[in-house]
Amino acid sequence: MTTAAPAAERPATRADGRGSEFAPLLRTVKGQGLLERRIGWYARSIAVNTVALAAVITAMVLAGNSWWTLLLAVPLALFSARxxxxxHDAGHFQIARRRSANRVLGLIHGNLLVGTSAAWWNDKHNRHHANPNHVDKDPDVAPDVLVFAGEHVEGRTGFRAWLTRHQAWLFFPLCLLEGLNLKVQGFKDLRRQTPRERTVEGLLLLLHAVAYVTLLLLVLSPGKALLFALIHQALFGLHLGLAFAPNHKGMPMPDSTTERWGHLRRQVLTSRNIRGGPVTDWLLGGLNYQIEHHLFPSMPRPHLRLARPLVRAHCRDLGIPYTETGAVDSYRQALGHLREVGEPLRAE
Structure with a gap:
């Protein structure tokens, strides 16, 4: 649902000429302390997740070379996503006051625990935040296996054309590969990094891979170990796909010739929130408050829900659409957009 009529064509400045549309909201948010760090909350979250991961690994060791051990790939995927x-939060400097501390937390939870390069992710993700859904500037909508903009369909032939024709049906199956893709992209990005960064990131990625393979082969036979890894990585990728897919897919996509929005409209008009309670917040890692997260990337996760009514009210006062929907409807809209983009190739 939206709370106002479309207003994408409006200028970035306020109608009364008193400065940017975003500044009053920023003052309100700052005044309520919503940009202050929540170190205690994150310390508890990190501790709980660490204990949960340790418990799953302990259960794997105790269960041993049993087919039942494969069931533990499910909670391992869940806590890997955590x-x-x-x-992700560390990359936005949401957790600690010092950038160096956030950097260390990002390396631990990205490179070491998940096997994804923090530097690669932060570079890509920050470019996305700067220009969300922008046809020419957002790497998340650049044409690749999937195509998100109609202008990128032209020239797709052969297998790529087949993928685009059926991409709505293939989206979630392809998400099963995202866990492996994140690891591959992280290793490939090492060539771009500085020597020091490459050493630190590369060693942690290697340590993750060695520890992961060693654990599986110590507990399981090679065949079961491979099956466990496939299940774990597939569910991990699917979970991330479910968390990230609803955020922008099917929302307006500006390009270099039409985009004239200021920060507020650039972030609000291209983002979609997902309604829900504490369970939704936990499963989606706070990304269900996508509008608030994009407006205030460094805002600690537990404050996003508190900022939501402030942002809604501000958008309502300005006549700016604030899009929020249920989880199922968000996936329907995202898949509908993918289907629409692929329509020209199905008509051939």
């Missing part, structure tokens, strides 16, 4: 969400 680690990714913590790494």
């Amino acid at each position: 680690s990714s969400f913590i790494g």
Whole structure:
């Protein structure tokens, strides 16, 4: 649902000419202390997730070379996603006051625990935040296996054309590969990094891979170990896909010739919130408050829900659409957009 009529064509400045549309909201949010760090909350979250991961690993060792051990790939995927969400927050400097501390937390939860390069993720993700859903500037909508913009369909032939024709049906199956893709992209990005960064990131990625393979082969036979890894990585990727897919897919996509929005409209008009309670917040890592997260990337996760009514009210006063929907409807909209983009190829 939206709380106002479309207003994408409006200028970035306030109608009364008193400065940016975002500044009053920023003052209100700051005044309520919503940009202050929540170190205690994050310390508890990190501790709980660490204990949960340790418990799953302990259960694997105790269960041994049994087919029942494969069931533990499910909670391991769940808590691996929790680690990714913590790494995501660290990349936005939400957790600690010092950037160096956030950097260390990002390396631990990204490179070491998940096997994803924190530097690669932060570079890509920050470019996304700067220009969400922008056809020419957002790496998350750049044409690749999937195509998110109609202008990128032209020239797709052969297998790529087949993928685009059926991408709505293939989206969630492809998410099963995302866990492995994150690892591959992290290793490939080492070539771009500085020598010091490459050494630190590379060693932690290697340590993760060695520890992961060693654990599986110590507990399980090679065949079961491979099956466990496939289940774990597939569910991990699917979980991340479910968390990230509803955020922007099917929302307006500005380009370099039409985008004239200021920060507020650039972030609000291209983002979608997901309604829900504490369980939704936990499963989606706070990304269900996508509008608030994009407006205030460094805002600690537990404050996003508190900022939501302030942002809604501000958007309502300005006549800016604030899009919020249920989880199922968000996936329907995202898949509908993918289907619409692929329509020209199905018509051939």
